[in-house]
Amino acid sequence: MVTAHAAGQPAPALNQPVLELKGIGKEFGAIRALHGVDMRIFPGEVIGLMGDNGAGKSTLVKIIAGNFPPSHGEIRFAGETVHFARPIDARAVGIEVVYQDLALADNLTAAANVFLGRELKRKLGPFSLLDHKAMAARALELFGELRSETRPDDLVKQMSGGQRQAVAIARTRLSNARLVMMDEPTAAISVRQVEQVLGLIHRLKEQGVAVMLISHRMPDVFAVCDRVVVMRRGEKRADKAIGDTSPEEVTSLITGAKEAA
Amino acid sequence: MMKKELGLLLLLVVIFAITGAINPAFLSVVNLLNLANLIGLFGVFALGEGLVIITGGIDLSLGSMFALLGVIFVDLLTTYQVPWPLALLLVLLGGLALGGIQGFLITRLKMQPFIVTLCGLLIYRGAARYYTSDSTRGFGYGDEAATLSNIASGNVAGIPNTFIFLIILALILGVLLHRSVYGRWLYAVGKNEEAARFSGINTNIVIATAYIISGGLAGVSTVMFVFYTNSVSPSSFGNFYELYAIAAAVLGGCSLRGGEGSILGIVLGTALLQVLQNLVNILGIPNSLNFAVMGTVILIGVLADQQLQARRRRKAALAGLARTAPKPTLAQGKPTTAPRGAAALSAATDEQT
Numbered sequence: 001m002v003t004a005h006a007a008g009q010p011a012p013a014l015n016q017p018v019l020e021l022k023g024i025g026k027e028f029g030a031i032r033a034l035h036g037v038d039m040r041i042f043p044g045e046v047i048g049l050m051g052d053n054g055a056g057k058s059t060l061v062k063i064i065a066g067n068f069p070p071s072h073g074e075i076r077f078a079g080e081t082v083h084f085a086r087p088i089d090a091r092a093v094g095i096e097v098v099y100q101d102l103a104l105a106d107n108l109t110a111a112a113n114v115f116l117g118r119e120l121k122r123k124l125g126p127f128s129l130l131d132h133k134a135m136a137a138r139a140l141e142l143f144g145e146l147r148s149e150t151r152p153d154d155l156v157k158q159m160s161g162g163q164r165q166a167v168a169i170a171r172t173r174l175s176n177a178r179l180v181m182m183d184e185p186t187a188a189i190s191v192r193q194v195e196q197v198l199g200l201i202h203r204l205k206e207q208g209v210a211v212m213l214i215s216h217r218m219p220d221v222f223a224v225c226d227r228v229v230v231m232r233r234g235e236k237r238a239d240k241a242i243g244d245t246s247p248e249e250v251t252s253l254i255t256g257a258k259e260a261a
Numbered sequence: 262m263m264k265k266e267l268g269l270l271l272l273l274v275v276i277f278a279i280t281g282a283i284n285p286a287f288l289s290v291v292n293l294l295n296l297a298n299l300i301g302l303f304g305v306f307a308l309g310e311g312l313v314i315i316t317g318g319i320d321l322s323l324g325s326m327f328a329l330l331g332v333i334f335v336d337l338l339t340t341y342q343v344p345w346p347l348a349l350l351l352v353l354l355g356g357l358a359l360g361g362i363q364g365f366l367i368t369r370l371k372m373q374p375f376i377v378t379l380c381g382l383l384i385y386r387g388a389a390r391y392y393t394s395d396s397t398r399g400f401g402y403g404d405e406a407a408t409l410s411n412i413a414s415g416n417v418a419g420i421p422n423t424f425i426f427l428i429i430l431a432l433i434l435g436v437l438l439h440r441s442v443y444g445r446w447l448y449a450v451g452k453n454e455e456a457a458r459f460s461g462i463n464t465n466i467v468i469a470t471a472y473i474i475s476g477g478l479a480g481v482s483t484v485m486f487v488f489y490t491n492s493v494s495p496s497s498f499g500n501f502y503e504l505y506a507i508a509a510a511v512l513g514g515c516s517l518r519g520g521e522g523s524i525l526g527i528v529l530g531t532a533l534l535q536v537l538q539n540l541v542n543i544l545g546i547p548n549s550l551n552f553a554v555m556g557t558v559i560l561i562g563v564l565a566d567q568q569l570q571a572r573r574r575r576k577a578a579l580a581g582l583a584r585t586a587p588k589p590t591l592a593q594g595k596p597t598t599a600p601r602g603a604a605a606l607s608a609a610t611d612e613q614t
Contacts, residue, residue, distance in 0.1 A: 103456035105449040117460030
């Protein structure tokens, strides 16, 4: 009985959304930045979040990441209602953000960046020293999982844009994040590296991580996303499976040529 | 990173050899021990300055701190007859406190390090001069602190204690900077404070701690300088010494933009500066050219280092190109990735429905 019950448990968990937003709204004084946004993201799903500048994308991302609380609405993470006071609270439940300007320290190695703020230590009497070997080994493992050729002991300043993304994404794997939000990961890099980054998103998906891709680049969104959500003037105007829409439709939704879909 | 230190060491050896060949007195035991003493005196606070510079900040207040803490220290020992261990403790705490105040102003009140420590330079100096009415403080004929004096300015088997202190402190700080989590965070904060903050590091505490350590080391240096000169004249004691520290740190590979530098580099930088000053005397170069020689060497040193780095970067970039060039042919997956994405999509939606 008990075993059957335990075995039955994971199945509903898989069908449960990682993140569920209900009626999220945000006002800054008299300015209404977001209004009534509902959204669900499932494990292993890649969602493209699109919209023009000022459409409310970053406000939404910042609310999910715990930078500030919503004025209205409810955030549910893995079925539980959550309130994030600080970004660290969001990270604690398993939400990671990969920032556009890649929050990496150039002067440190790839491994050091992966473990920044979460360094592995080994005790030496009363002192705890950095465990360089263990960190390099674990980082190599993570890069292997992502099928990236990044070497743990290389300095980040010597790396290409794609490799930097790999380092930033490896950080999220280290904490076993269940939802990774990526802010314009393909904006400032070459075509070949865009491919690498899209590959990285596939790896995350394979491992059951939900990914929210905030991007202006239509081809990238259509290459990796399962679903696209379009924001306009603080409201969600569309939420469609990629197969049911086209770049043209999404464009008209973003610009407002088409009101909603 | 080690290349820089190796280059510095090589330069030091070459200067030693050349100067020694021109004037053998340079390599005499007396001169070498004198040199070691000066390196010890000027090295201790340069270590603290180096930490601050690695955070991307600067500490201009050190010399004035020596004056203020120095007059208080001498007064405690002579006028108030405070037992020396207590006086020593008070001076060290005073240094830590001054560093703490500066760290607070810089991290909590978001003031620029240059401004905060420049004002520190002016305020501490002024306070020291006012406190003493601009009169020199020194020890009388009594031996108020003979024990401490022996510790601070004595020697072990001829090796000056100041030099031994420098080595001990450098080892401790070397472990702190290069082997501990704090050191790792210091480098991260110095290069990209935002990234460090996003990583969950309390950047304010990391930065403030650097200023506090620098203040504490200034306290140690104060005591060593007081027993080196045996008197403190508040208007000139420690004047410009912060610039020696900054010069040593920069010569040793610290970048004023933060995030770069090493303890070994700072020690070697200090040594090089002191050797240069000594060499000016030994070779009979007019003493008035002292600063000019120092300035020229720093300028050439930093310039050479930059050029070498730029060359290395160009080489690395070329090597990187050669390494990554064959990749696109291997991963000729652009057409295949799109269907793969679509295939994955249909699979995913099947699961959900």
